[in-house]
């Protein structure tokens with residue numbers, strides 16, 4: 001090992017940013033290790049906010065954190081680039097070249113040395129190889145995709161606002177009624193209401209949103225069926241058409257075909273049916289992976305075939321003692337990150353990575369834009385407690401509060417939350433450009 005250990009974290013999302021910050025504070029600042037974060041993007045936007053970016057409810061100019069600026073202030077280094085492979089022989093991460101919009105190479109392919117590597121590159125929507133999905137749907141996997149959805153939506157609204165005929169509607173299908181699909185459906189309704197305030201001659205009756213779910217109820221992963229019922233009622237009240245027990249087997253530029261041979265015409269299809277890790281992880285560096293490309297790890301987050309490589313968050317398959325797997329959630333990514341930082345510090349001190357990750361389901365909350373917040377808290381005790389309204393909304397935002405506090409410290413993190421609150425009061429409620 002070099003004099004000073006190289007710790008490389010690939011992916012600066014919900015998990016990666018927290019581990020980089022913790023190791024930057026504990027090791028980088030004190031000259032005990034060189035900590036490097038790699039991300040293909042220039043700035044960090046917390047993924048659970050992407051549906052708000054997609055409707056313009058959130059201005060990433062305010063919410064995005066520059067990796068370079070954050071790295072300089074928190075004791076770690078930043079390298080922009082997309083990981084394409086890992087060379088385990090030479091202990092190097094391989095990054096793709098960076099090109100500008102015209103395709104001209106700005107930076108060549110690079111190799112970065114590591115002694116310890118943390119793979120935290122998250123997940124993408126799972127298209128289950130269904131015909132036409134990749135070509136005809138939009139996804140909420142990255143900030144760029146969320147911005148693309150926003151542009152498509154605003155362009156449609158602009159066109160309809162000037163040529164609107166009463167029998168014409170904008171037909172949007174959202175496939176997958178997990179939290180992402182449900183929240184996106186409500187957020188779009190809210191966006192239309194807000195646009196009216198900007199002088200657009202439109203209202204939410206212009207929008208025909210169909211939320212489609214293969215399971216018998218929406219939010220199938222939420223334990224309490226009452227929550228699904230309460231959310232379904234609320235969605236119907238704001239005009240979202242909910243179709244459960246419906247499987248899509250083809251998507252075309254015109255709409256969706258169900259397995260029952262029904263055709264659902266759509267101007268835009270948002271695909272949000274569960275996640276998989278990116279395809280290139282399948283065989284990266286000869287590491288072991290599962291059927292959805294997640295890297296197999298032990299409970300201490302070390303990969304099963306290489307103790308120098310850890311994987312955390314959505315891209316990791318972490319087993320639990322009862323035979324279950326940790327679900328892909330912001331809360332688990334964060335907890336894994338903080339624990340993995342401790343394990344790496346143990347290894348640096350010549351000890352074993354002895355902390356094991358035990359997932360404790362704190363519950364799930366669904367926020368239907370301004371309309372309603374509902375969910376289940378403390379699911380680990382006998383099915384948990386159902387909460388609604390202001391309390392639920394407060395707890396819903398607490399995961400983001402904790403993320404900001406972890407990244408900026410308690411004083412700046414809390415001030416930032418206040419600043420965002422004030423910004424929401426003084427700035428327009430929608431970002432239109």
Ligand SMILES: Cc1cc2nc3c(=O)[nH]c(=O)nc-3n(C[C@H](O)[C@H](O)[C@H](O)COP(=O)(O)OP(=O)(O)OC[C@H]3O[C@@H](n4cnc5c(N)ncnc54)[C@H](O)[C@@H]3O)c2cc1C
Pocket residue numbers: 010011012013014015016038039040041044046047048049050051081082083084120121122123140141179180278312313314315328329330331332333365399
């Ligand atoms: C709309 C939406 C709402 C959600 N709401 C909630 C919620 O309310 N509660 C909850 O617990 N979870 C929620 N989730 C899930 C949560 O966002 C994820 O579980 C969490 O972000 C996973 O964290 P992560 O660190 O594994 O990956 P991510 O946060 O996705 O970060 C991955 C990072 O890796 C980078 N990256 C990707 N590929 C490469 C590459 N090849 N090379 C370099 N960098 C790369 C990306 O740019 C990104 O910065 C939501 C997800 C979505 C999409």
